Amino acid sequence: MQIDPSSSADLSVQIAQAIKDAIISGDLIVDERLPSEAELSDHFRVSRPTVREALKRLAAQSLIRTQRGASGGAFVNRLSFEDAYAQQVTTSTLLLSMNEVSFDTACEARYALERACAPLSAERRSADQLATMRAEIFRQGQPGLTDVAFCASDVAFHRALVDGAGNPVLSYQLAGAVEAMQPLMNMITFTARDRAVITGLHTRIADAIEAGDGGAAVAGLQDLEDETRKLASDVFAARSGR
Amino acid sequence: MQIDPSSSADLSVQIAQAIKDAIISGDLIVDERLPSEAELSDHFRVSRPTVREALKRLAAQSLIRTQRGASGGAFVNRLSFEDAYAQQVTTSTLLLSMNEVSFDTACEARYALERACAPLSAERRSADQLATMRAEIFRQGQPGLTDVAFCASDVAFHRALVDGAGNPVLSYQLAGAVEAMQPLMNMITFTARDRAVITGLHTRIADAIEAGDGGAAVAGLQDLEDETRKLASDVFAARSGR
């Protein structure tokens, strides 16, 4: 682990990169303890605050974790699927909110990916996952449910569908697509959306998953996508009409 | 923007979270300048190093950028697709290398997602993207190409296919799936893989894309997945046999 003293980049950036490279290359393995901050500042010939800034950069990416106390220190963190989910959702949300992605583009991507999970989910979903889908459909039919709660339930339904594929890599990849859409979907919830239509489609999809009919599930998702896009275009038309 | 003095969490974590929330909620907009480090340390009643650690956490996630000098400071960064790609690839790579994900699981996820792009790509790919696919196939047929270069070309081929869908959100989501697989694919390259079979399948896929036949492209990808999994299982069988 070395840094280039002639580089113009900030020292904390260089140090963070050096440690990151060591982790990716396998020089530092999971749960291995890094040298203490004092030792690192000796090694890189920089002050302790500079080392700390580098370590905080790595901690922000869940690459390390720190612990105080006698046998404490910084440890290489095993990147969990859970941590990766959270990062994925945050990044996707910001990406969508900051880049004026059209609703159609986001919608297309989301449903294209979700349809990829449907056949696997129809084949493998657990009873528990199917029960979750049914429970969310039931919740969505309750009168008095707020728009925000309806959207959250919608997301939970789709999460269960995706998780049904039993492939954690797929679930991780889809996390951003499904969850980051929630704010965009909120955008159209405030209009007179017909919840019965949505829950009807959800029921069709759940039935297909229960029957193990991947093709029908894909078709149901296709109809749901069409419905969602129609709703959005109505909203946009109404807005520009005003 | 406030922090909870009674919380046991590290101050720099709390401050980073408070600023992050302000960005996500829209209180801080893209390119807006944050208060200077001195002003932030006054506001949160902490020292400047603590504020700096918080800012470095945010910078590590590309949420802010900093600039030195008179009119410098920390600015809310527009999260670009490029930055998001890079984060996605790094996270996916670490996730796969640290969690003993089976080859089958990763392979299934990758091809399931890629097949979701194929019909869109068949419909919309630009001439340039098709040319890239053809060029990579040509490169893959060159004798003397190293295994590493073959893999890189393989990735470039699939990237062109995905980008052909003309949906940046989809390209972003797929970046991790396609690029993070490269190390795993390297794992099986060192055996006597028949490149002609692979390039033959690539040609079939490119032909389908050129003809605008999404179904054929999906079928080609399915065969490629089957071939890849067969190769991998052969390798694993040979290893355990030794």
Place this chain on the structure above:
DNA sequence: AGAAATCATTTGTCTGACATTTAAAAGTCT
């Protein structure tokens, strides 16, 4: 032997200072 007190190590935080970069302001010359 077991509980309590002490100690050493490590991260978390603070204070204050200086270095470096950068844009704007001030000054100078033509």
Place this chain on the structure above:
DNA sequence: AGACTTTTAAATGTCAGACAAATGATTTCT
């Protein structure tokens, strides 16, 4: 007046040293 140079001020980057707080290990006392 206008263009160029110099100065200045503001901001981040880096450093040094110190104390606080947490935590496991060690020692001491009962």
